[in-house]
Amino acid sequence: QVQLAESGGGLVQAEDSLRLSCVVSDHTLSAYAMAWFRQAPGKQREFVATISRSGVRTDYADSVKGRFTISRDDVKNTVYLQMNSLKSEDTAVYYCAAITWLRYGSTRSNDYDYWGQGTQVTVSS
Numbered sequence: 001q002v003q004l005a006e007s008g009g010g011l012v013q014a015e016d017s018l019r020l021s022c023v024v025s026d027h028t029l030s031a032y033a034m035a036w037f038r039q040a041p042g043k044q045r046e047f048v049a050t051i052s053r054s055g056v057r058t059d060y061a062d063s064v065k066g067r068f069t070i071s072r073d074d075v076k077n078t079v080y081l082q083m084n085s086l087k088s089e090d091t092a093v094y095y096c097a098a099i100t101w102l103r104y105g106s107t108r109s110n111d112y113d114y115w116g117q118g119t120q121v122t123v124s125s
Contacts, residue, residue: 002026002114004096009119012086016123020081022096022116030074033105035112036081038092038121045095049081050105057104063089088125093118 003025012018024032035050049060049070058070069082079096097112099105106112 002028002098004098004114004116006094006096006116006119009094009121011122011124014087014123014125016086017082017084018086018121020083020094020096020119020121022079022081024077024079024098027077029072029077029079032098032100032114033102034070034072034079035097035099035105035107036070036079036094037097037109038090038094039118040089040092043092045109047107047109048094050107051079052104054103059105059107061107083121086121086123088123091121091123093120 005023008020033053036048037045038048039045051058051070055072067085072079095118096116098114099112
């Protein structure tokens with residue numbers, strides 16, 4: 001069973017930066033396209049960013065485009081989400097997810113095979 005573990009969340013001020021990490025346990029990160037989703041209190045889980053298996057192709061939600069960057073290091077079995085210019089509306093639990101059957105990832109949460117437990121990001125204004 002693949003396990004994903006997120007870290008790097010915390011409490012920051014508006015306009016600050018954070019980098020989230022997601023470690024994949026089975027040392028086969030290269031087999032997965034990866035994504036970050038988030039869920040704010042009282043809201044549905046929403047897509048944030050995805051990166052293809054090769055790392056060449058990325059896609060972002062409009063709300064984070066230009067501020068967030070997804071990347072991967074297959075040697076370290078880790079996916080990152082660099083978040084800059086944070087806003088209060090970015091406050092949420094952030095989840096990483098892995099998909100085995102779509103090379104370029106997906107924006108739909110139901111497509112993903114494995115999920116982490118989440119890490120809380122709180123942005124105060």
